[in-house]
Amino acid sequence: MGNGLTVALLNGAAADADPGALRALAQVNYGHNTALQVRGVAAQGLGLHMARLRQGTAELFDAALDEAAVRGWMAQAARQAGGDCSMRVTVFARGFDHRRPLQELAVDVLVVAAAPQPPRTGALRVLARDFLRPVPHLKHVGTFPLFHHRRQAQQAGYDDALFVDGRGADARIAEGALWNIGFWDGQAVTWPQAPALRGTAERLLQAGLEAQDVAQDRRPVHMGELPAFRAAFACNANAVQPIIAIDAVEYAQAPDLMQLLADAGTHAPWEALD
Template identity: 55%
Template sequence: MSIALLNGQPADTDALRALAVVNYGHFTAMQVRDRAVQGLDFHVARLQRATRELFGTELPRGRIVAELVAALRAGPADASLRFTVFARGFDYRQPLRPVDPDVLITLGPAAPADKPPLRVKSYPFERSQPHLKHVGTFPLFHYRRQALLDGFDDALFVTPDGHVSEGSIWNIGFWDGQAVIWPLAPALRGTCEQLLQAGLAGQGIAQETRPVALAEAGGFRAAFAANASGIQPLLGIDGVEYAPDTGLMDRLGAALGSMPWENPA
């Protein structure tokens, strides 16, 4: 079952035309379990920062929570939720004109609990405005498609100077046997990444954020992908292979599981 609400009301095609035609906006995505979500503060902060940057206006926390509550009440107890901010009044010919932001929330089936491991291929690419989770997703899907055509499961992006940044729609972390290494490069800082960092810190597991050259990939014991739908082990990057590390995945699962689920109602 899919549900779409625009500003708290059922969305129709006319109302969505501006988003489809102009394709200017931003979003955040989350899993819903028993009408609760993880990392609510992370999502709110992301939405507020991006609204300020793209539209020059504020999106109050109260409105974000109210829109979220309305969607959670209208949808199933467990779901995948996308919260998109755009503006039907936005005119690309006059991009500085003040506009009121619109909120589109869509709900679909919940992500499966177990996600398969990935083999990924690296590509030199950096997203435009990588710090924003904006709706310009064409290159992300294009490179993922190219990776599949090349015999891999997904795409990993690398900066012009050869440093690992992020996956197509996920963050990447490495494990050296002692600490989790987070690549430092222009990338979207995901909510799952932030939840994992908080959970790992709570468990006393060492972490480091530093530049990671693609050439270093073979020096790690394991790697993993993380996004709003969960955590996946990486079996390989290009020609580098990683053995399954159930201990690492157990640690990551425990770290993520230690983060509270909040019902915003």
């Protein structure tokens, strides 16, 4: 059980001991991260999270990630936070200079462990927005447009934003502001394919559904197809939530689908951080 404390470690040491590095992260806004729920100093899909960090470090900094050290720091932060926590691991380089972006640098790793988040269960009404995140295959720190579109959706009376690549019936559905989306036709789950960050929760659900012999389809889904589905859902590291409306298209609650997804979510084992 978590103790409610927020723990921040920079390369394994207390982050507040090196405020200059944190200022560099805030000011330069160049780096990448992964977010996960930790229970008992263990996490689901740990290999996916480490692969994400490894890929981002190689692509943004031409550097190798010391995975053993990172996992040790993650475990250290989790234990200091009481064993259960919501964790974010951010890789950046305090010496990064936008004028010389190819210079060789040592990377820094910030691990933040905060109070564990209870799963969100509320149904969502989402507004389609013509936007695709830049460099979508990386979970990078450039989150301004994500939060801006979410804010605009809430100003319009919705809960969140759904990103699509255009306007009208032919626009392809990509992802939500901080989540992936799936659809249900009563027989199979369809995962829309467009430029998007493929989340760890999405991949774990796919594996869990496959283990249950649930049919799945991965293909482009266009806005004009929305009425053909019976239900929709959002998923990320914190929750799997029903979507009951996309723009003017409304969906009924689908408790059988949500139970199916909940069962799929238990398929992946919890792996010790160290």
